[in-house]
Amino acid sequence: MQSQYRNLANGLRVHFLYQQGVGPSIVMIHGLASNAKMYRGVGQRLSAHGYSLCSVDQRGHGETDKPDGSYDYDTFVQDLKEFLDLAVNEGLLTVPAVFVGQSFGCSVVENYALRYPSDVRGLVLIDGGFRALKKDYPTWQECEAKLSPPRFDNYTISSLRQRLQENLSDFPDSAFEGILANFKESPEGNVSARLERSNHIKILRELWEQDPVEIFEKISTPFIFITALNDEIVDSATKREEIRRLREISDAASSAYWIAGHHDLHAQHPDYVAQIIHREIEEGVFSTP
Numbered sequence: 001m002q003s004q005y006r007n008l009a010n011g012l013r014v015h016f017l018y019q020q021g022v023g024p025s026i027v028m029i030h031g032l033a034s035n036a037k038m039y040r041g042v043g044q045r046l047s048a049h050g051y052s053l054c055s056v057d058q059r060g061h062g063e064t065d066k067p068d069g070s071y072d073y074d075t076f077v078q079d080l081k082e083f084l085d086l087a088v089n090e091g092l093l094t095v096p097a098v099f100v101g102q103s104f105g106c107s108v109v110e111n112y113a114l115r116y117p118s119d120v121r122g123l124v125l126i127d128g129g130f131r132a133l134k135k136d137y138p139t140w141q142e143c144e145a146k147l148s149p150p151r152f153d154n155y156t157i158s159s160l161r162q163r164l165q166e167n168l169s170d171f172p173d174s175a176f177e178g179i180l181a182n183f184k185e186s187p188e189g190n191v192s193a194r195l196e197r198s199n200h201i202k203i204l205r206e207l208w209e210q211d212p213v214e215i216f217e218k219i220s221t222p223f224i225f226i227t228a229l230n231d232e233i234v235d236s237a238t239k240r241e242e243i244r245r246l247r248e249i250s251d252a253a254s255s256a257y258w259i260a261g262h263h264d265l266h267a268q269h270p271d272y273v274a275q276i277i278h279r280e281i282e283e284g285v286f287s288t289p
Helices: 036-047 073-089 104-115 140-147 157-167 173-180 197-209 212-216 236-249 270-283
Strands: 002-007 013-019 022-029 051-056 097-102 120-126 183-185 191-193 223-229 254-260
Touching: 002 073, 013 036, 013 073, 022 036, 022 073, 022 104, 036 051, 036 097, 036 173, 036 270, 051 073, 073 104, 097 104, 097 270, 104 120, 104 197, 104 212, 120 270, 140 197, 157 173, 157 183, 212 236, 223 236, 223 270, 236 254, 254 270
Parallel strands: 022 051, 022 097, 097 120, 120 223, 223 254
Antiparallel strands: 002 013, 013 051, 183 191
16 A cells, blocks of 8 residues: 545645555544554455555544644544545545444544445444443543543654564554554654644544444444454443444444454454455445445
């Protein structure tokens, strides 16, 4: 997948990774404080099946512009709509496309499917988009205190890489390129997140405000969940129940998969994730446009 840039009508300069192929197109959206390179492993495997692939840095993230202002769902969805329309007009992508989201990216693509269902062939939701944060943090103050981003002032890129490789020893090499692309290094060697802290907090507030039930009551797009079996944030039994409930209240076709692993399943297990997506396009809930 090759790096490209485009200027949207709203003035935002967007960075994305692209691989030309044939339909259907697959559009991949990263999570909070993450970036498009986290999908390199999945993209390499899906490209072997001939798909047109695009992984997008959302506003404030990666190599895309980082303006001040709104970081709400309406803004992210409109950025994505402008980008998709441009990509379709240029012949890079076709619609309806399969949209893949991870964590916060799940919420973005869910909201996109509500507003522009004719653009979306199906949703792949990787370890996110199923639980209201208010269930775990009844007040915004609790949520902000618990989930505000950490600081990395004491790291260099080199020491951060070493720490990641020690803690994530079962991750493939492709994952570390993606993880390290979440950070920038100053001339003095200090590391900081590419997503500004103030914008991180704005997005976190959006996540806290949203109830997935309100989306899945209305959604008409086929969807699949690919969820991490771990108890780091929410125990696996609760995850299963939340996803069962959302599949039950939605009239759309759906499937659910469970993989033992990290929140960043797409980076840790690109083979499994790519196999699932390909299977669902070929013979599963996305097989009929």
